[in-house]
Amino acid sequence: MKGIVFTEFLDMVEQEFGLETLDKIISSSQLESNGVYTSVGTYDFFEMQKLIGNLSIETGIPANDLIYAYGKFFFHVLTRHHKDIFSLYSSPIEMLASVENHIHVQVRKIYPGAELPTFKITNQKEDSLEMIYFSERSMYMFAKALMEKTFEHYHKNCYIETELIKNDGSQVKFKIYMQPHAIRPKNSNIRTSPTT
Secondary structure (H helix, E strand, C coil): CEHHHHHHHHHHHHHHHCHHHHHHHHHHHCCCCCCCCCCCCECCHHHHHHHHHHHHHHHCCCHHHHHHHHHHHHHHHHHHHCHHHHHHCCCHHHHHHCHHHHHHHHHHHHCCCCCCCEEEEEEEECCEEEEEEECCCCCHHHHHHHHHHHHHHCCCCEEEEEEECCCCCCEEEEEEEECCCCCCCCCCCCCEEECC
C-alpha cells in the first residue's frame, strides 16, 4: 500500500482524536515501520489493518465506520493534488463510471505499484450507476465515502446502496442513485445507508 494512504491516515487520527491517541495506536500496533512513513514509499497493508483495529479499540468506533470517515478525509488529497481531473467529467455518475478505465490508469502513473480495487460497471444510466467492487482488502466503505464526496464536489445529492456479495467485504455491489431519484426501496434486505 502506498505511503500517502498511511501518512494521511495518521494526519486524520491526530486531527480527529489527538496526538496522544495517535501515539497509543502506533505503539500498540508494534509496526515493522515504527509508524514512520513517506508518501511515496510502499508498506504492508497489514500495518494499516493494525492501526485501524487499534484505533477502533481505543475509540470504541467500529472499524468500518473509521474506514468510512477516513475515505471522506482522504478526498481532500484528490481535490488538492488532482483537482483538474474533475473538469474532465460533466457529472459525478460519469466520473465514477470512468474510475477503472481512466482514473486508476492515471493513478498508477503517479504512484507506480499502487494496488487499487477493481470496479466492474454492471448498469449505467444518466442518473444511476451499478458497479461491483473487488478487493481483498475489503475497504469498500472507503470507496463509498469517496463516491459520496464526489457527488458533493459536483453539488449533487446521492443515495448509495451497498450489497455484500461476499461476507468479508471483498466483493460488494454498489447501487448509486443521483437524487431526486434516490428513493430507498421498500422491504429491502440490502444493507443501505444514506449520505450524511
